Amino acid sequence: xxxxxxxxxxxxxxxxxxxxxxxxxxxxxxxxxxxxxxxxxxxxxxxxxxxxxxxxxxxxxxxxxxxxxxxxxxxxxxxxxxxxxxxxxxxxxxxxxxxxxxxxxxxxxxxxxxxxxxxxxxxxxxxxxxxxxxxxxxxxxxxxxxxxxxxxxxxxxxxxxxxxxxxxxxxxxxxxxxxxxxxxxxxxxxxxxxxxxxxxxxxxxxxxxxxxxxxx
Numbered sequence: 001x002x003x004x005x006x007x008x009x010x011x012x013x014x015x016x017x018x019x020x021x022x023x024x025x026x027x028x029x030x031x032x033x034x035x036x037x038x039x040x041x042x043x044x045x046x047x048x049x050x051x052x053x054x055x056x057x058x059x060x061x062x063x064x065x066x067x068x069x070x071x072x073x074x075x076x077x078x079x080x081x082x083x084x085x086x087x088x089x090x091x092x093x094x095x096x097x098x099x100x101x102x103x104x105x106x107x108x109x110x111x112x113x114x115x116x117x118x119x120x121x122x123x124x125x126x127x128x129x130x131x132x133x134x135x136x137x138x139x140x141x142x143x144x145x146x147x148x149x150x151x152x153x154x155x156x157x158x159x160x161x162x163x164x165x166x167x168x169x170x171x172x173x174x175x176x177x178x179x180x181x182x183x184x185x186x187x188x189x190x191x192x193x194x195x196x197x198x199x200x201x202x203x204x205x206x207x208x209x210x211x212x213x214x215x216x
Contacts, residue, residue: 061111
């Protein structure tokens, strides 16, 4: 069986980068809030590596997600240089680095939850749970067919939305309480939260709407 040192390389590289981003960040409160998932996930991944090894692709994506969080925690999402470069290149109205974080927080956890569900639950690829099979059979009998995978999307979506609301809105709320305006901006200008999360934007979650109302 072929062995690889890639997971160890990713682990050591991630720890080194985490230490580097902890040197003179914009503010340590934001750094701790943004990198908290790394401190939670890393020990779990290390302890379960031999008994519950994930796919190489997933380890790479988790490393990428951690890197996005580290950079956002070091500079704050509103001040990351890459976001300013993108602003100059594409003529954006603001620093859009937070949208990279939003993409990662939806896409990468979805792949993680998919693997966990397929490996640790009765759910098999292309197969519906018993209750949903019965529901689909009933709908087909009444002329309604939602397709063979109607039950898969709500699970992934629900888990990702739960993660996003629970963690991301928690960071926004904590940052606002600490004197910021969300997304690790480190600034008290309430207009930034509207710029980062316009009222009609998919990222304008209920908690953010309440935060925005509190700063109005």
